[in-house]
Amino acid sequence: MTEDSSLDPLIVRVLDGELRPEDLPPELRVEAERAVRLLHPPVEAPVSLSPWFEQRVMAEIRRRPRPEPAAQGFLGWLLERRELRLSLRPRVWVGAAAMLALLVVAGVQWQATRAGSEVAGVGDSAYVRFTLYAPGVHSVAVAGSFNEWDPRQAPLTQTHTPGVWAGTVALPPGQHVYAFLVDGSRWLPDPASPTVDDGFGQRNSVVTVAARGRVL
């Protein structure tokens, strides 16, 4: 609050709630009470309207001519403006709350069903473990139609078993062809999987992931 130079600092402290008017010297007390009345009472005092106020307003509304309905028949009746009075009793509140709870529960279950199907969609992918026995090599990677044939995306690591390289890749449903890249230069098909001609004089391996992530 900025300080008003026309007010005594003690009155300002009263307005700020730091002092009570009766704490002030008598010569300032009247001025402080007036300042407090000016600032606070209009907002703090409850607003009370005449008990006949509502009746007068509604009588005025009824007195005014009704606008012509824009449409005839049922539509006209539906669009016609009319006074509407609502009274909610406790049992109505209870019923409404129960209905709302039902809707919330149903909505949550519907969402859960949707999430379940999405989770199943994600679950349709399969984590496929690729393994190659390649003793004495320095690096092995797997590349195929599932990773744009980019071996950097799926390097295999050496397992505890000497010469065995392995890595796990998430594959979406569908049929995938792939091959192992050994030491960054030699492409080998997976000896444990069916193979097809790669069109370049070599063979690619084939893995099929069916729905629900089953590897065929």
Added chain:
Amino acid sequence: MKSLILGLALSGSAALSLAAQGTPSPRLEGRVPPDVVRAVTAIVDSASHAGLPVELLLRKALEGGAKGIPNDRIIGAVRVVSGQLAAAAKALDGPAPKAEPEAIEAGAFAINAGLSPDQVHSVAQAARASNSQAGALRTAGTLVAIGVPPGRAVALVEGRIRAGGSAADVLQLPQQVQSAVGRGATPAQAAEGLGKGAGQGPPAGHPDLPPKAQGKPRRP
């Protein structure tokens, strides 16, 4: 004024069309040499205009680039895949609605694996009612990739479908053949055993099948 707007719209769409045709796929840039990008883009455009799916074409080019294959061989391999897609689409074309891209790709895979276009057509016809053409074609192709002769693979898939097998049943066939191979059967023997086990022996006169006089091959 109307003619001006029409003219602008037509020239705009023509320019967009030309730009789309000449735009190389960003997926290929940096993965294959520029010459290959241009050639493959032309093949992709041509296939796309023919209504063929183009994903396998791009993948084949990426594969060639990753494997360090010379440019002309990459382009040649992409052309071969384009031809396989066209052959599959033709084999799948029938009175029913136009083949799905997935079925065309599956047909191309089966042709690459060793099925003839006629065999692709036959499998697709058998699977048409069950609406699982792609799965049936992939299964037939995978069976051939395992080592089952193409005719026997077709007979096995068609037999399983005609016996009322579900799409999942058909997809299980390669695994079942591999299990039998793991127990010592040849792929052909495994396929024949599966066909007979299901009460669906291959139809007479099917290619790749030995004449009846030769008898059943024995398991080692």
